[in-house]
Amino acid sequence: MPDNVPTLELVSPSVRRTHNAVFKGSAEDPGNSAKTYDYSSARAVQSIGQTTAIVIQDAGDMLRNVSTVEVTSIGAATAAWIATKDPSYKEIIDTSMNVMKEAAALYKTIGTNAFDVLALFSSP
Numbered sequence: 001m002p003d004n005v006p007t008l009e010l011v012s013p014s015v016r017r018t019h020n021a022v023f024k025g026s027a028e029d030p031g032n033s034a035k036t037y038d039y040s041s042a043r044a045v046q047s048i049g050q051t052t053a054i055v056i057q058d059a060g061d062m063l064r065n066v067s068t069v070e071v072t073s074i075g076a077a078t079a080a081w082i083a084t085k086d087p088s089y090k091e092i093i094d095t096s097m098n099v100m101k102e103a104a105a106l107y108k109t110i111g112t113n114a115f116d117v118l119a120l121f122s123s124p
Contacts, residue, residue: 048121052114059110066103070096 073096081089 045121049118052118055114056111059107063103063107067100070100070103 074093077089077092077096080086081093
């Protein structure tokens with residue numbers, strides 16, 4: 001994992017400082033409600049979860065768009081292949097199929113990485 005990926009250890013102090021500034025107290029102070037700190041932490045994790053969901057949705061849009069273009073290309077190449085009997089259109093079809101496979105693999109990578117990032121922040 002890259003060194004510049006934020007981890008829970010880096011986010012917790014930031015959440016604590018934000019909590020202290022907003023609630024004018026210390027998150028570690030037993031006299032101060034731990035519930036407010038927990039609430040602040042939960043909100044931070046929720047925000048990261050929402051961002052993660054958006055990233056996955058964007059990747060889904062990318063996959064859908066690539067698929068639309070490549071299926072159109074396959075259809076046009078198939079029609080031309082049938083009309084001309086020129087086997088060179090098979091290369092276009094194969095290339096389009098490979099592009100869709102690569103896009104699907106990229107979608108899986110994006111989803112897996114997004115899950116891994118979310119897991120860094122939601123672990124206790």
